[in-house]
Amino acid sequence: MSFSIQFLGTGTSVGVPQIGCDCATCTSADPRDRRRRTGVYVRAGGTAFLIDTPPELREACLDYKIRKVDAVVLTHAHMDHIAAFDDVRRFNTLNGKKPMNCYAAPETIASMRQIFPYISDKANTQGLFRPMIFFKPVTRAFRLGEVKVTPLPVVHGPRTNGYLLEHAGKRLAYLPDCIEIPPKTLARIKGADVMVVDCLRAREHPTHMNLERSLAALAAAGAKRGYLVHFSHDVKHAEFSKRLPRGVRLSYDGLVVRV
Numbered sequence: 001m002s003f004s005i006q007f008l009g010t011g012t013s014v015g016v017p018q019i020g021c022d023c024a025t026c027t028s029a030d031p032r033d034r035r036r037r038t039g040v041y042v043r044a045g046g047t048a049f050l051i052d053t054p055p056e057l058r059e060a061c062l063d064y065k066i067r068k069v070d071a072v073v074l075t076h077a078h079m080d081h082i083a084a085f086d087d088v089r090r091f092n093t094l095n096g097k098k099p100m101n102c103y104a105a106p107e108t109i110a111s112m113r114q115i116f117p118y119i120s121d122k123a124n125t126q127g128l129f130r131p132m133i134f135f136k137p138v139t140r141a142f143r144l145g146e147v148k149v150t151p152l153p154v155v156h157g158p159r160t161n162g163y164l165l166e167h168a169g170k171r172l173a174y175l176p177d178c179i180e181i182p183p184k185t186l187a188r189i190k191g192a193d194v195m196v197v198d199c200l201r202a203r204e205h206p207t208h209m210n211l212e213r214s215l216a217a218l219a220a221a222g223a224k225r226g227y228l229v230h231f232s233h234d235v236k237h238a239e240f241s242k243r244l245p246r247g248v249r250l251s252y253d254g255l256v257v258r259v
């Protein structure tokens, strides 16, 4: 049974390189220092879905030859996670002009309806110039094809969910944007086979974990393997990765992790 995630992007909200920056990371020749905004593509058995639709979604789908998307799951309505939501209409077409389910917290769906008021679940006669979406508010575990998906509320800013994905006896916890993991969420992800967690940089930040917090969260969850994500340009891959303990790695764009 195959169960994997692919990182479509691993950068923080402004991306890396940042516009107009000449720092060592922004000018690095290491492809791992070139980061789209954060999102993942999940494959589990015959099910495939996106978690978030970051601004460079289209380029990522072209680069990684992604053509099967059954649904979209959203963590929160910050623009670096939803900006390319309109591009989902291409998958409406590939799926035979069928509406697609989009799962998110009720507050996130309310924001999506404000930001994308033209999005409809009705077929339209003028061609697929807008996505056809069924918004599905989620507050507890649900099934998405062959995957059990459990929302994991975290502290970040707006209402934000990470997600626990379970398939064929394996568990993956994905928490890309958070400053704090509440005890109830931590209890749900204990002993996860893989845990992906926010790590903006070494210095503290008001809404994102820094390295110290990320490592403490991975240890508290007892995750078997940890991957850090959502990096700013303070994180130069080759150097920053030397600061990690065994079992913890930096993600990079395009990386596929088998659970």
Ligand SMILES: [Zn+2]
Binding pocket: 012, 013, 038, 078, 080, 081, 177, 230
């Ligand atoms: Zn973000």
Ligand SMILES: [Zn+2]
Binding pocket: 017, 018, 021, 022, 023, 024, 025, 026, 027, 233
């Ligand atoms: Zn820079």
Ligand SMILES: [Zn+2]
Binding pocket: 076, 078, 156, 177
């Ligand atoms: Zn955010």
